[in-house]
Amino acid sequence: MREWTRRRERQAAVNNTLLLERLKQIQETGGGFTAAAGFDGVADAIVRVIKNKDARGWERYFQTIEEFGQYLISKKNMSCSLEMELQQEKIGGNMTIFSNSLGRLGIPVHCIGSLGEPRVYPLFHSMSENCTLHTVCRMGKSNALEFFDGKVMLYEMAELAEMSWEMICRRLGRDLVVDCFASSDLIALLNWSELPGAPKLFEEVYSQCIKTGKEKGKWALLDLSDASGKKETELLQILELSQRINRHRRTILSLNENEGRLIYKALFREEAPELSGMGERLIRYLRVDYLILHLADRAYGYQGGEMAMEMGYYTRIPKISTGGGDNFNAGLCFGLLQGFSLRESLRLGNAVSGYYVRTGESPQLGELLDFMGKAGEET
Numbered sequence: 205m206r207e208w209t210r211r212r213e214r215q216a217a218v219n220n221t222l223l224l225e226r227l228k229q230i231q232e233t234g235g236g237f238t239a240a241a242g243f244d245g246v247a248d249a250i251v252r253v254i255k256n257k258d259a260r261g262w263e264r265y266f267q268t269i270e271e272f273g274q275y276l277i278s279k280k281n282m283s284c285s286l287e288m289e290l291q292q293e294k295i296g297g298n299m300t301i302f303s304n305s306l307g308r309l310g311i312p313v314h315c316i317g318s319l320g321e322p323r324v325y326p327l328f329h330s331m332s333e334n335c336t337l338h339t340v341c342r343m344g345k346s347n348a349l350e351f352f353d354g355k356v357m358l359y360e361m362a363e364l365a366e367m368s369w370e371m372i373c374r375r376l377g378r379d380l381v382v383d384c385f386a387s388s389d390l391i392a393l394l395n396w397s398e399l400p401g402a403p404k405l406f407e408e409v410y411s412q413c414i415k416t417g418k419e420k421g422k423w424a425l426l427d428l429s430d431a432s433g434k435k436e437t438e439l440l441q442i443l444e445l446s447q448r449i450n451r452h453r454r455t456i457l458s459l460n461e462n463e464g465r466l467i468y469k470a471l472f473r474e475e476a477p478e479l480s481g482m483g484e485r486l487i488r489y490l491r492v493d494y495l496i497l498h499l500a501d502r503a504y505g506y507q508g509g510e511m512a513m514e515m516g517y518y519t520r521i522p523k524i525s526t527g528g529g530d531n532f533n534a535g536l537c538f539g540l541l542q543g544f545s546l547r548e549s550l551r552l553g554n555a556v557s558g559y560y561v562r563t564g565e566s567p568q569l570g571e572l573l574d575f576m577g578k579a580g581e582e583t
Contacts, residue, residue, distance in 0.1 A: 223548055224577055230310075230542060231569045237541045240384045241303045241392035242409070243317035243367060244399050246344040246359070247327055248296030250526060251288040253349055263289060268353045288347070291524075292564070295328055296346050298394035298429055301527040305534035305556060305566035307332030311541070314384040316372065318343045318364045332566075338384070340375045341367050348526040354500075355526050357430075365400040369408035385413035390423040390537055391453070394530075396442055397429040403438070406445060414452050424453040425537055427529070428463050436470040443467065447491045456540070458496040458533050479504060484511060494546070496553075498532045503554055505546045514550040517558025517579060524564045531566055532557040555579070 252265045253272060266272040276284070295304060303313040312334045319328050319339035328337060342363040349356040373381050385391050393409060396402045406426075414424065426446050431439060449455050459467065461479065464486065468476035471489060476482040479497060487495045487506035497504040501518040504511065522528075535556030539549030552572075559567040559575045567575060 220551075220576065223544075223551065224573060226542075226544070227569065227573055227576075231573070237389040238312050238314075238387070239303070239306055239390040239392060239537075240314040240316065240388040241299045241306075241394060242315075243299060243340075243372075243402070243405055244297035244344060244361075244364060244395045245300050245315075245317045245319040245325075245328060245339070246296035246346050246361075247325065248294050248346045248348050248526060250291040250294060250348050250350055250524060252291060252351075254287040254289055265289075266351060269351050269356065270353075272349075272351065272356075288349075291350065293327065294564075295331060296348070296526070297344065298427060298530050299392070300328060300331065301530035301566075302392055302394060302427075302534050303335050304331040305531045305560070306538060307334035308566045308568050309534065309538045309556070309572070310334065310569055311390075311538060312336070314338060314388065316340070316376070316381065316384065318367060338376050338380075340372045350525060352521055357526070359398060361398060361400060367399075367401050367405070369405055369412075372405075382413050385409055386416065388422075390425065390541060392425040392427075392533075392537070394425075394427045395429045396426070397431045397434055403441065406442070410445060410449055414449055420452070420454055422453045423456065423537065423540065424449050425456045425458060425533060427458045427533055431463050431466050434466075439467055439470040443471075443490060450492045454494070454540075455492045456494040456496060456537070457490065457492045458498065458529075458536070460529055461497065461499055464497050480511065480513070494540075496536065496550075498529060498536075498553065498557075500528075503532065503536075503550045505550050507546050510546060512545075512547040512550055514547060514554055516554040517562075517575075519558070519562055522561035525561055528557045528561050531560040534566070535572075 254263045255266045256264050299317050303315045307313050315335050316338045318341045319325060319337055321342045324337050324339050325343055344364050345360040347358040393406050446455055446457050464482055465476045468482050468486060483495060483497050483504050483506050495506040502513060502515050504513050532553040536549050536553035539552040555572060555576050556567060
């Protein structure tokens with residue numbers, strides 16, 4: 205058993221070396237792929253909630269969501285006042301975080317969404333120079349309460365409620381919008397759950413930009429975001445749309461554990477089993493090319509009859525967790541666009557996310573190579 209473990213570790217090290225060599229070649233030659241993403245842009249205020257202060261005035265934060273929740277429950281039938289400490293202001297929204305991460309890896313991205321009115325809000329100018337920004341309305345706002353085991357997102361999305369396909373085409377020009385999506389190697393449709401007009405917007409992208417051609421060499425990514433507030437009928441509708449998109453493009457449905465369990469229950473009217481069993485049954489039922497389940501410490505991928513699992517670059521004390529899933533998706537899509545295997549693409553997704561939660565920044569390709577190389581030396 206010990207010898208088998210050593211052989212497996214040696215093979216993993218060889219595989220990691222080969223992957224790094226391919227990434228170095230891409231860094232030197234470029235990839236030549238393009239992407240288009242929509243539609244949410246949000247200004248994130250990353251905050252930590254102060255539990256108390258000591259005699260010297262030093263803050264002690266709530267460490268976990270459970271600890272914070274128990275404190276709130278203890279104030280039932282009373283009231284309480286809590287101080288928040290701003291950690292940083294940063295670009296927010298699934299579209300912008302994903303696009304910035306993909307752009308920093310070298311992929312040009314058309315970013316279409318709520319980036320400010322009448323012009324792009326200055327915060328978004330910090331995004332990768334590979335991101336071309338197309339703004340159509342005012343941005344959303346968010347307070348992201350960070351804990352060491354996750355985050356609580358408090359959104360103000362009313363500004364985005366006015367966004368529609370007609371408004372986007374009117375402000376940017378229909379030909380430009382259709383060309384951005386139809387000609388791109390990857391279309392990313394993100395934050396279906398929290399963007400008020402997302403169901404209609406996604407349908408229009410399908411009918412106006414995807415349905416018109418059958419280019420299975422191109423890709424589409426769908427990420428639902430937190431679907432806890434959605435009805436089962438709504439979940440079934442977006443799943444049906446993903447299957448229609450899959451007739452024309454290789455389609456990736458990327459889910460976190462909560463989203464996967466909600467979809468499982470909507471489809472099968474029962475609670476989901478363990479993660480691997482949940483994913484295997486979902487991919488048999490859903491007619492998409494790739495089903496991805498990304499967790500904090502690992503990721504599962506399903507393609508046809510293949511299942512791959514890759515351990516992540518987990519850290520117990522992240523610098524930031526808000527945006528970790530979007531960075532995972534960017535690394536995953538980067539790998540798939542480059543022709544990497546499902547397992548290799550999962551590893552890239554984990555690495556991009558792992559770098560981001562440790563540093564608070566999405567990595568450039570050289571930084572990703574250094575990070576993965578050092579992590580490989582430690583194993």
